[in-house]
Structure formats: C-alpha cells, structure tokens
Amino acid sequence: MRKKQRNFIKVLAVPMKESHVIKGYSVYVPYVWKHFIEQHKHYKVPVVSLHDTMQMLLMDLLFVNNRAFFNPNEPWLFSRHPVDLDLLKHIIESWYIVHFHKPLPPDVLSGMEMKEEERVANIVINEQGTADLSDGFAYQYVPKIISVKLNKNLFIPSLGKHLHFVDVCVPLSQGAEWISWPPEQVTIRKKREYFSYKVTFKMQTIPFESVPYLYIYVSAVRWMAHKASLRETGATVYLQGTYPWISGIADVAPMVKASVKKRNGHLRWKHQANDVLQEMGYGRLLPEIEAVFDNPRLHLEGEKNHEFNTFIPYGTHLWGTHPIGAGAGFQERIEIAKAIAQQLSNVDPFPVCQRIQSSSKNRKKTQLKLPPAMTIEIWYSDAEWLAKVKETLFQSLDIEAPNEQNVYAYGSSKIIVKERAITESLDIESNEANGKKLLVQRIGKMLNNDASPAFCFFELKDKDEFRHSIDPKDFIRHMFVNHNKWTQFIRPIDPAEDDTTSENRFKRAVEDLFRQAGVVSRRGQAVLERHENTAFIGLYNIQRNKRTSQKQIDYPIMVQVDANEIKMALPHKGWMPYHEGLLMLAKESDRLPEQEVNTFLCGALQQVQADHIVLFAEAQNIRGSTKWFQNKHIHTSVHPFALFRNVSIVRLRDEEGGETPEWTVFDSIDEYSEMTEIASSFPTGVFQFNDRVFFNIGSKPKGVGQGINPKKTKLQQPNKNLPRSTAVELTIPICAEGQSPETLALLTYELRNQTSLQYDDMDTLMPLPLHLAQKAKEYAKMVL
DNA sequence: AGCTGCATCGACAGACGCTG
DNA sequence: CAGCGTCTGTCGATGCAGCT
Numbered sequence: 077m078r079k080k081q082r083n084f085i086k087v088l089a090v091p092m093k094e095s096h097v098i099k100g101y102s103v104y105v106p107y108v109w110k111h112f113i114e115q116h117k118h119y120k121v122p123v124v125s126l127h128d129t130m131q132m133l134l135m136d137l138l139f140v141n142n143r144a145f146f147n148p149n150e151p152w153l154f155s156r157h158p159v160d161l162d163l164l165k166h167i168i169e170s171w172y173i174v175h176f177h178k179p180l181p182p183d184v185l186s187g188m189e190m191k192e193e194e195r196v197a198n199i200v201i202n203e204q205g206t207a208d209l210s211d212g213f214a215y216q217y218v219p220k221i222i223s224v225k226l227n228k229n230l231f232i233p234s235l236g237k238h239l240h241f242v243d244v245c246v247p248l249s250q251g252a253e254w255i256s257w258p259p260e261q262v263t264i265r266k267k268r269e270y271f272s273y274k275v276t277f278k279m280q281t282i283p284f285e286s287v288p289y290l291y292i293y294v295s296a297v298r299w300m301a302h303k304a305s306l307r308e309t310g311a312t313v314y315l316q317g318t319y320p321w322i323s324g325i326a327d328v329a330p331m332v333k334a335s336v337k338k339r340n341g342h343l344r345w346k347h348q349a350n351d352v353l354q355e356m357g358y359g360r361l362l363p364e365i366e367a368v369f370d371n372p373r374l375h376l377e378g379e380k381n382h383e384f385n386t387f388i389p390y391g392t393h394l395w396g397t398h399p400i401g402a403g404a405g406f407q408e409r410i411e412i413a414k415a416i417a418q419q420l421s422n423v424d425p426f427p428v429c430q431r432i433q434s435s436s437k438n439r440k441k442t443q444l445k446l447p448p449a450m451t452i453e454i455w456y457s458d459a460e461w462l463a464k465v466k467e468t469l470f471q472s473l474d475i476e477a478p479n480e481q482n483v484y485a486y487g488s489s490k491i492i493v494k495e496r497a498i499t500e501s502l503d504i505e506s507n508e509a510n511g512k513k514l515l516v517q518r519i520g521k522m523l524n525n526d527a528s529p530a531f532c533f534f535e536l537k538d539k540d541e542f543r544h545s546i547d548p549k550d551f552i553r554h555m556f557v558n559h560n561k562w563t564q565f566i567r568p569i570d571p572a573e574d575d576t577t578s579e580n581r582f583k584r585a586v587e588d589l590f591r592q593a594g595v596v597s598r599r600g601q602a603v604l605e606r607h608e609n610t611a612f613i614g615l616y617n618i619q620r621n622k623r624t625s626q627k628q629i630d631y632p633i634m635v636q637v638d639a640n641e642i643k644m645a646l647p648h649k650g651w652m653p654y655h656e657g658l659l660m661l662a663k664e665s666d667r668l669p670e671q672e673v674n675t676f677l678c679g680a681l682q683q684v685q686a687d688h689i690v691l692f693a694e695a696q697n698i699r700g701s702t703k704w705f706q707n708k709h710i711h712t713s714v715h716p717f718a719l720f721r722n723v724s725i726v727r728l729r730d731e732e733g734g735e736t737p738e739w740t741v742f743d744s745i746d747e748y749s750e751m752t753e754i755a756s757s758f759p760t761g762v763f764q765f766n767d768r769v770f771f772n773i774g775s776k777p778k779g780v781g782q783g784i785n786p787k788k789t790k791l792q793q794p795n796k797n798l799p800r801s802t803a804v805e806l807t808i809p810i811c812a813e814g815q816s817p818e819t820l821a822l823l824t825y826e827l828r829n830q831t832s833l834q835y836d837d838m839d840t841l842m843p844l845p846l847h848l849a850q851k852a853k854e855y856a857k858m859v860l
Numbered sequence: 861a862g863c864t865g866c867a868t869c870g871a872c873a874g875a876c877g878c879t880g
Numbered sequence: 881c882a883g884c885g886t887c888t889g890t891c892g893a894t895g896c897a898g899c900t
Binding site: 588 | 881882883884885886887888889893
C-alpha cells in the first residue's frame, strides 16, 4: 500500500504582533552599594553568585539584570509584585557574610528604593521587512512575562485529563520554562518511575518576517527515582517548597533551578545557598544534597523532612540510563502547544507551510566516479584484519579476485593496492619523558621518506585503549600528511563483535576513505550531472580552539562540487582537488583576519567557471565571520558577492540552540480548517514558510522512530524513545537570473538526499558541498 | 588610548541511545 | 566506521563601562 503523503506542516510558533508593555516594580542598584562593589575590585566580588542566590530566594522576580552595575539606566531587579526591601537587604547582608566572613558595613544598602515602572518592547522592522525588538532585553523577558500570565491548567484530550504546569524560575538567559506537576507515574519493571512534561518558550526572528515569533517546545523531563551519581562536575536540580517569608502561595508552589557542584568527590550547593539561608536565621532549609542523590525517590514521593523537596532531572551527565525513554508523545506535544497558543490568540495562530514538489527524477549511476589513479596502502599488524580490509575494498570496487600485481581497473581509473606492515610499537606510556618525540621517530621510521601520495587504511586501537599511553592518532595523521598520505583508521578485529556490526564498520571505513578522495554516492553523481553547468559551493569557517589544536584556528574554506570534480579553495591558495585541499589544510590552516575573508571568498568565486553558482552556508557557522548572514543584515539585493551576476545564496539554520521550531503534520487543507492535526512521525520534504524561507525535513536513519505509535501517548509507551524530528530552515535571499527560491529550496534538499557516499541510504543534515566542507575539519591543524 | 573585570555568546566536547 | 538528537559543562572571544 502506498503511503499517503502529508502535504502541510504547521509550525509551533506564535507570531507576536503587538508590542508589549509590562508594568512591574523595579529596584535600581543603590549608589553606595555600587560604589562599595567597585571599591572591592581586589576581592573579585562574585556578583553572579549573589544574583543566582537572589533569583533562588525571591521567586517573584521577573528578571535580575546582570549588567545593572555598569548600566545605571537599567533596573537591577524587576518584579511583577512589590519587592519586600527589608527582606532583600537581609538576603544581601547574609550572602555577604557567608562569602566574605564579615558583616556588610552599615548604610551600604540604605539608598535602596523600589518604584513602579513600565518596560516597552517595541517591534521595529528594517527596510527588508525583518522584525527586531527595540529593547535588547526583550528576547529574554518577553517569553517570561507571557508565560507568567497564561493559564497553566490545560485539558489534554489524549490524556483524558488536565495537566497542571508550574513556573520554573530559570536564569534570564534561558527563556521561560514550565514543568507539569505533580509528575506522571509509570511502572516499568515493577518499579515506579516519574516524569513531567516540560514546556519552553523562546523568542526568535525569521528573515523577512515582520513579526517576531514565540517558539513553543514541548519535551519531557525524566526524574531520577534511584541513586544518582555524577559523571561530571556539576548538575542542575529543581527545588520546590515554601519559603518561610512567603505566605498564601498558590496551591502548587513554583520551582527553582539550583546548581550543584562536586568538589573533592563530595556534592554541595553552589553559591553556598544553604549557608546563606542559615545566616538569615531560617536554619538549613535545603536538604543535604548528597542524601538527595542517594535516594531521590523520597523527595518524589513527597516525604516532608524539610521545607524544600529536591528533584533530579535525568541527563547524560549522570551515570546509567533512565528506564523511561526520552521525549514527549506526539499527541500530547501538539495538544499542549495548542492549548497554550489558543490563549494567545483567538484563531489558530500556528503558521501553515505547504509542501513544494519536485518533478525531476534522477537515475542512479551504476558506477562511482573515482580519480584517474589511486594508490591505496593498507597498514596492518594483524593478518586477519588485513584480509578483512581487502575483502571489503574489493567488494566496493566490484573486484572479483585479487591479482598478483595488486593493480586493478575500475571504470577508467587505475587502482594500486599496497600492503604495509606496522613494524613499530606505537604504545608509549604517557609518563615517558620523550614519549611524543619517540612516537614521531617511530612513525617516521616506518614511512621511510616515502612521500608518494596514497590513501591509507591504518589499524589502530580505540581512543579508550590509550588511556594510560599517548593516543597516537593525531601524530600518525600529521606525519602521514607530511608524506602526502591520507589516513583512515579502523579498529582491530574484536572477537566480541557480531558479524553484521563488524561488516558495517569496515564498509563505512572504506566509504569514508573514498570520500576523502572526493567520491560521492551514485545518486549524488546523478544529481550533479543533471545540473551540468551549475557549481555548488559550500562556505565553511573552520574553527578550533586551543584545546584541540596547537593554536586557535579561524579559517574559511570553500568546497565546490559539480559533475566533473570536487574541489576545495583555501585562502591565498586558490582551488585544488578536494583531497589535495585536505593535505594543504593540515599545513596551512590558521587565523585569517576578518577583513581578508571577503577578499578570499570573492577571489575564489572569480575563478569559478559555471553558468550558475549556488552558495550554501550554515547560519550558526558563518554569521560570526560574515555578518551579512545574520537575520538583521540579510538582504535581497545588497550582498557581499554582488560582483557576480549568476550567484544564488542559500543560508541553512539547524536546530542548534533551539533556532528552528517544532512542527506538526497534516494531510489536507480541509483538515486544517477543522483543526484536526494528525500527529504523525517523520515526513520528509520542503515546506514553504514565506517567499524566501522554507523548512526542510530530512529523513532519519532507518529505525529511528520506528516502533513508535504516534497515536499513543507517552504514558502508553513510556519506555520508547520519542525523538523530535527537526527541520532545517532554508533562507534564500539571492536568486540568480532564471532561478526562484522554490527551485533552489528543492535543489538544496536534493543535495542532502542520499548524496554522501557513506550515507547513501539516508540524508545528511547539510547539502553535499557543506557536508564535505564540514568533514574537512578533521584535517585542520591539531594538537601535537 | 589602553587596561581591567565582568558579562554574554558561540563553539566545542563528551556522553548516551538510537540507528545503518 | 559513522550519523542524529539531546543533554551538560567548559573555554575563549568579544563587548562594555569605568579607570588611569
């Protein structure tokens, strides 16, 4: 049976058409206090710690302004209700004593005042019709203020009940957050487990949209019910309880996020929060955090030993896995978002995006396009491993039987295979004084001044197994690059590994080696040949910091794919074949001054011979070095490459940092009018948002999201992983003559869809030239 | 104009859990 | 051998205001 195609998606984003006027109460930094803090420069007054403490103790605060000490026109604290100044002073004084072991001098806080105030967040629209907010703080406090006003008692039809949400006081930068409380309970393996639904709100602008949008994300928080131990040095927990100084609070108390730190193997509250409370005269209000981690279930079951219950959300920074699967159910996710959106607007405010269809069909090529000549060296220590690599290699090249000369033909390409034994031990204790030098010597000895270009497989243990010795991977790659050799590592044969996993491992390794030689999938080659006179170019800024590289690297590269060749351009070096570019990258990558970036890009573009050039760049990567790609600067006619008439530009923005919205799917516009969304799992395709912005949903690896019934709620399938398929936002500001944003959007998807040799059965997140550019990063200079 | 201290922000890393 | 999605924490770059 043919699967019915879903033709519409609805984006879970609410347009914020009106400017917001917020009435509240503000406290400004008193002059004496500001002066006092400044006098204490030598102390490094940890203002952040004070702010975190205040946010934790004064739940009513809408925000704490961390910059207030430097900006006398901005309020320090902003609250919906009048602030109890005596209490505030008491908190500050107690905090000071705990941190400095002496009392705050008298009168430092005497000038503290509270006043009623309005803040205005106006929507300003630039000449391109793109919205921005007049008040820079608005991106942070508007979501908070909107969320505070909403009714949090929501009826969720698929659950057949109401969910009650509580506000979570989070630091200003994290937007706004709700948690459903009491938590949901499920029984897994005869044990009771807990989770809550979580809603987060974020303000986002979208190019060429005259209004900002409030993105609504619905996810799940899985609470730890059994002993929790930290893998990392810190964690965030949720606190819920009654402060002694607050009376008559709502039926369900709000929550606060608080930080926990691990020092010398022991857990403690960050900012000495409990000591501050004790200093205030309330005793140790917060529970001993180590006891909470030992038995979190006590707190979830509401046993009242202390004023505050503490809940530990599961994260990968904790050891072990959680019996409940990640993610919220598809049904509830939509229903929760809808129940919220309906309060913000009378009509259904979610924008609807229609699918755009491509009519073109590709015929898969039968052969891969390889370089004319290729030498492949296999560096082995285990004969069985060597045989396995050869077998996999021959399979990929359709070679029936090995011959004695080890020279093979594939299409018009000549392939030479060489076997080379790893004769030196590369396992050198990390405490060996000259360890690194020794390593370089030994690798050099094996290479024996042979600088003939070759693609090399190298048998090497996993990183984990070099825990007590130096990991030679970077040294090998570096030395090999200097001898014109590309490296592909493959782990030794593991007897515990099952056959299919092992086969896949070797197959993917062979494919990744071919990728380094600039080989694309059969389907990818067909796509490129259909667009014969078009050059597809990915712009990518390689960034590495000092932790992973000798020095900081900030280096733009370009990767061009067309029907004939895959090329790379480097600053001051121009275009060269992709594989040569990789070697060059290892030697040349550096910091390129910002003002030289555009010279490089334009210079390289000038040498491109094609009827049509399509440039791809990832927003989060490129907008730092080329400001034009930022939302507020992106433009439909003025652009950095205006010299070239035949250029089209596609900017991609992915999910990182919550920059793309969630969505839901449905079949037809009739269903839309009846408001009957179908919570489905994973459609793919391109959906149009406005004239120049699209959302592209790519396919997932097979099996991700399988075995999930989208009609069932999380409560009905608690142990299933319910992934959130995200969309990539495509912005197409510039179209060459004869091109339209629609055709370019479809083209972009075509270049994501099964074009990578290694993933020829699924989509890559980025289109082929960008994908290859990102992959080149591994060759940028590294730590030695 | 250069320095200092604090704040924000983006990139990155590492982990799990699912997958091919 | 990899991918994506999701989470957390760390680091370095950058930006700002005030001081010298």
